[in-house]
Amino acid sequence: MQFNSSKFNEDFYNTSYDDLSTMSFRTENSTQANISPNKGRCIPNYMKGLRYIEPRLTQKSIHVQYMTWKKYHRLAVVYAFLDQLEKEYPAICTVVVIGKSVHGRDIKMLKISNTDATNSGVWLDGCIHAREWITTSVVTYIANCLVTQFHCLPKYLTNKDWHIVPVLNPDGYVYTHTKDRLWRKNRSKFKGGIGVDLNRNFSYGWGNNGDEGSSDDPSSNFYRGPEPFSEPESASVRDTILGSHSTFKVFLSFHSYFECIIFPWGYKVEPCPDYIKLLEGGIAMSRAIHQSTGKTYKVGSTKDLTYFACGTSTDWSYGVANIPYCYMVELRGRKHKFKLPREEILDTCVENWQGVCKLMEYVDKTS
Numbered sequence: 001m002q003f004n005s006s007k008f009n010e011d012f013y014n015t016s017y018d019d020l021s022t023m024s025f026r027t028e029n030s031t032q033a034n035i036s037p038n039k040g041r042c043i044p045n046y047m048k049g050l051r052y053i054e055p056r057l058t059q060k061s062i063h064v065q066y067m068t069w070k071k072y073h074r075l076a077v078v079y080a081f082l083d084q085l086e087k088e089y090p091a092i093c094t095v096v097v098i099g100k101s102v103h104g105r106d107i108k109m110l111k112i113s114n115t116d117a118t119n120s121g122v123w124l125d126g127c128i129h130a131r132e133w134i135t136t137s138v139v140t141y142i143a144n145c146l147v148t149q150f151h152c153l154p155k156y157l158t159n160k161d162w163h164i165v166p167v168l169n170p171d172g173y174v175y176t177h178t179k180d181r182l183w184r185k186n187r188s189k190f191k192g193g194i195g196v197d198l199n200r201n202f203s204y205g206w207g208n209n210g211d212e213g214s215s216d217d218p219s220s221n222f223y224r225g226p227e228p229f230s231e232p233e234s235a236s237v238r239d240t241i242l243g244s245h246s247t248f249k250v251f252l253s254f255h256s257y258f259e260c261i262i263f264p265w266g267y268k269v270e271p272c273p274d275y276i277k278l279l280e281g282g283i284a285m286s287r288a289i290h291q292s293t294g295k296t297y298k299v300g301s302t303k304d305l306t307y308f309a310c311g312t313s314t315d316w317s318y319g320v321a322n323i324p325y326c327y328m329v330e331l332r333g334r335k336h337k338f339k340l341p342r343e344e345i346l347d348t349c350v351e352n353w354q355g356v357c358k359l360m361e362y363v364d365k366t367s
């Protein structure tokens, strides 16, 4: 579906705003969810037409952006998209600020739930590493599919309390749009460097394996921070999950660009107690991805497929929060690394929507 007003269809990179906290926008309903998990019965909700809300920006030049999966978006657009979903679908959507970043930005989470007390919890996060922009595209796409098709999705998708954080590291994310496209960490200041690698700042296995698993040097890209959960962004994950009424069954943290699905442990070589179940769940996802677009995502433990990673969110969610299915999904793409071309955004979203759907089916079958 094409927008009918070209004046609003300006290239995002020409926009003048940065991180506006209030803006109005239009949303493009998903027309690309061409592989419905409920084949034949679910009609994408694109007949409603486009919504246009009068901009309320006070800036001299008004540039309105709206959510699509044709390009990457700034934080304000992502957050406005979450707010719009809540406004349009109040029966199932709630936007919660789960914490503040080092610089005081909101860390927004979209909760999607039919509030059935028997639901289990699912966690999805993107951009814990700031430069991995495709992860935000994927989790917002999944949110959009869930919300706009909720009425006709299979039960294994609707019997979940979805907790979706598209940008877990908002300071870093803004920094990648304004200063340094390849920034990874958050923006904490330390003597000797800026930023903590938030995916080395969780408590389980924190600091293990010395320099192989993380770094004690603030100038390193893998700086683990002065202590576990020293950073508000990682602490917000801990507090939200441990403080939730939901019993979480699935924890998915999205990264790029290794094209693989990896699970605990990252802090040691030995297989985790549920290695076989996690392997099977990962293979179910990987198969669905391959059937969707032909892409191959390898499956295995973090250490087996990548390297020692100590203090990760997935080791913590599995080892401390006792969530049985914990994965880091490393998205595309090996060729362009963190700068995945916008032409590949939609395919990456679609294949991972299929993968996540299949994982939920697998999880319900096995428990």
Ligand SMILES: [Zn+2]
Residues within 6 Å of the ligand: 129, 132, 254, 255, 256
């Ligand atoms: Zn990453």
